[in-house]
Every structure is written in structure tokens, then in C-alpha cells.
Amino acid sequence: MRDEDNNLSALQELIRSGEFRNSQELGKKTEGRVFDKRTLLHIYHLMKSLEISTIDFPIASGKESVVFRARMGKTNIAIKIYKMSTLKFNRVEQYISGDPRFEKERRDRSRIVYLWAKKEFANLTDLHSAGISAPAPIALKGNVLVMKYIGTGPSPAPLLKQYNPDPEDTYRQVRTILRDMYAKAKLVHADFSEYNLLYHRKKVFVIDVGQSVSLKHPGSLEFLKRDVKNITSYFMRMGVSASEDELLNFVIKNE
Ligand SMILES: Nc1ncnc2c1ncn2[C@@H]1O[C@H](COP(=O)(O)OP(=O)(O)OP(=O)(O)O)[C@@H](O)[C@H]1O
Ligand SMILES: [Mg+2]
Structure with a gap:
């Protein structure tokens, strides 16, 4: 054998x-x-x-x-x-x-x-x-x-989709994640949504980054715009005053 x-x-x-x-x-x-x-x-x-x-x-x-x-x-x-x-x-x-x-x-x-x-x-x-x-x-x-x-222990962290007790705070964290992914890691998530963010001890974690691409990928800006659109629409539904243009500027220009 x-x-x-x-x-x-x-x-x-x-x-x-x-x-x-x-x-x-x-x-x-x-x-x-x-x-x-x-x-x-x-x-x-x-x-x-x-x-x-x-x-x-x-x-x-x-x-x-x-x-x-x-x-x-x-x-x-x-x-x-x-x-x-x-x-x-x-x-x-x-x-x-x-x-x-x-x-x-x-x-x-x-x-x-x-x-x-x-x-x-x-x-x-x-x-x-x-x-x-x-x-x-x-x-x-x-x-x-x-x-x-x-x-x-036995309980994996819930998705933001399942549990988001403080949307104003999680929105602030999510903005930082998206901006740092872009500005520091030079990556665009490309499937960024409440389904790929975990909430653990008041902290948001991003997961599921197999499809994430380098900023050099020719489609990266389109993927980023799609990510921004999806996450903005989620937080707006959660009652947060969020705007796609504002978030995109924050991510790209840190404004
Ligand atoms: N490091 C981790 N710790 C705890 N739970 C995790 C972790 N990574 C993934 N999970 C759980 O496993 C699920 C699937 O993981 P992930 O999203 O990476 O895989 P996927 O194949 O893309 O699944 P889907 O198609 O459902 O998005 C997540 O929604 C999350 O609940
Ligand atoms: Mg997933």
C-alpha cells in the first residue's frame, strides 16, 4: 500500500x-x-x-x-x-x-x-x-x-445580515474596511455586502475574499462601484443616512 x-x-x-x-x-x-x-x-x-x-x-x-x-x-x-x-x-x-x-x-x-x-x-x-x-x-x-x-465557542459570529444592533457604528467600521482594503491592501472586494461581513464582539470582520481583485485589474473600479452601491443600499434600508457618491469619494480619495 x-x-x-x-x-x-x-x-x-x-x-x-x-x-x-x-x-x-x-x-x-x-x-x-x-x-x-x-x-x-x-x-x-x-x-x-x-x-x-x-x-x-x-x-x-x-x-x-x-x-x-x-x-x-x-x-x-x-x-x-x-x-x-x-x-x-x-x-x-x-x-x-x-x-x-x-x-x-x-x-x-x-x-x-x-x-x-x-x-x-x-x-x-x-x-x-x-x-x-x-x-x-x-x-x-x-x-x-x-x-x-x-x-x-460553538457560536460562529453572525453575518451583519442576521445581526446588526448598531447600524450607525457598523457603517463607520464598514467604511473603514472598504477604504483600507482599497488604500492599504490595494484590493477591491468584489462581493461586498451584509452577507460577507461578520459581527463579533461589536467588531465587523470582512470575509469571503476569493473573488477580490488587485486595483490593477481592469474591472476593479466597476467592481468597487458595485460594492459601494450594494452596501449603501443595505445601510440605507437600516436607516443610516448613506450615499453612494460620498462613500465612493471616501474610499478613493479619502475625502
Ligand atoms: N473565519 C470564519 N469564522 C467563522 N465563520 C466563518 C469564517 N469564514 C466563513 N465563515 C462562515 O461561513 C460562511 C461561508 O463562508 P464564505 O462566505 O467565505 O464562503 P462562500 O463559499 O462564499 O459562501 P457563500 O456562497 O454562502 O458566500 C460565512 O457566511 C460565515 O457564516
Ligand atoms: Mg460568503
Whole structure:
């Protein structure tokens, strides 16, 4: 038996033995799609190298990824696993070509998921270096990304969409995030909304930055305008006096 097969059966054993508590919640179909053989190996290697003791439960399961909470020593972490089969090539292509950091990568179908994960990891790293409120990246292997967990014990932080007790204050924080992403990290989020902002201990965190692009991307200004439009309309619905033009000026010119 090859080493890989050994590792793989050990991981499968782990899953069966209940280390993946509540994995049945994912449903058989989803589980099958997420945990193809290569993905299992990536998880296995990360568990070994980072000394991850348990993968506790899925926080969220969407079309293109599943996010788990796990334990690394005494720390809670989040593991985002990009599904190998459902990432839409055409949807992601527009955020990759045009970004000089990733343009030269081979972009055949089987590599695109890895590239997408790599892009999210690089973006999280840039956000972190710029001091922007986002989960700190920890490790990446293939389509498996490990980052800091935002939440309290078993409760992952809610999305702003779900819980926003002080819209005036969260709007101030959100403006700063958007401006610092642009001015310090030189990135445009490109899917910025109340669905990709977490609220934790009165602080807003930005997540889901796989599609975020460098300012050098030819579409970056259009993406920024779309982000500004979406978030302004959300905060206006929350009763905050917000304006697209004002926010765009604040982000671009710091006025
Ligand atoms: N670091 C984290 N800590 C706690 N919860 C997280 C973390 N990262 C992601 N989540 C949760 O997992 C969900 C999915 O994450 P994310 O938005 O990055 O993935 P996605 O595949 O783009 O999902 P969607 O298509 O639903 O936006 C988030 O809405 C959030 O609830
Ligand atoms: Mg999201």
C-alpha cells in the first residue's frame, strides 16, 4: 500500500469514528462532493502539520464551499474547503484574468479550484498585513484553507445580515474596511455586502475574499462601484443616512 493510501484510509477511519462530529448534517451528497480523495489528503496533511485535533462541525455549507470549525491545540480555527466539482469556471474566470498576480497561472479546469483557494489565501494575507479586520490566514493546502475562527465557542459570529444592533457604528467600521482594503491592501472586494461581513464582539470582520481583485485589474473600479452601491443600499434600508457618491469619494480619495 502506498503512503498516500495509508493516510487516506486513516482519515476515512477518522471520519467514520466520529472525529467529524455532525458530518451527517452535510448530507451524503454534499459530503461525497466535498471530500474527494485529494481533498481528504489535503485535510489529512493539514491536520498532521498543524496538529489539528478535531474537526467539530460545519458552520456553513454553500454551493461552492463548506466551512468547518476545528480545534488546533486550544484555539478554534475555521477550515474552508472549496468543492472540487461545483466552482463555476466562467464565474470565477473574470476575477482571475486581469489580475497580474494570477494571470500567468495555468487555468485548466482541474487547477481553477486550487487557484481560487490560493487567491483567497493571498488576499487574506494582504488584508492581514494591512491591519484590516478579517480572519487571519493560517495555512493553505490545495483546496483547503485554514484561518482564524471568528466566533465564541460553538457560536460562529453572525453575518451583519442576521445581526446588526448598531447600524450607525457598523457603517463607520464598514467604511473603514472598504477604504483600507482599497488604500492599504490595494484590493477591491468584489462581493461586498451584509452577507460577507461578520459581527463579533461589536467588531465587523470582512470575509469571503476569493473573488477580490488587485486595483490593477481592469474591472476593479466597476467592481468597487458595485460594492459601494450594494452596501449603501443595505445601510440605507437600516436607516443610516448613506450615499453612494460620498462613500465612493471616501474610499478613493479619502475625502
Ligand atoms: N473565519 C470564519 N469564522 C467563522 N465563520 C466563518 C469564517 N469564514 C466563513 N465563515 C462562515 O461561513 C460562511 C461561508 O463562508 P464564505 O462566505 O467565505 O464562503 P462562500 O463559499 O462564499 O459562501 P457563500 O456562497 O454562502 O458566500 C460565512 O457566511 C460565515 O457564516
Ligand atoms: Mg460568503
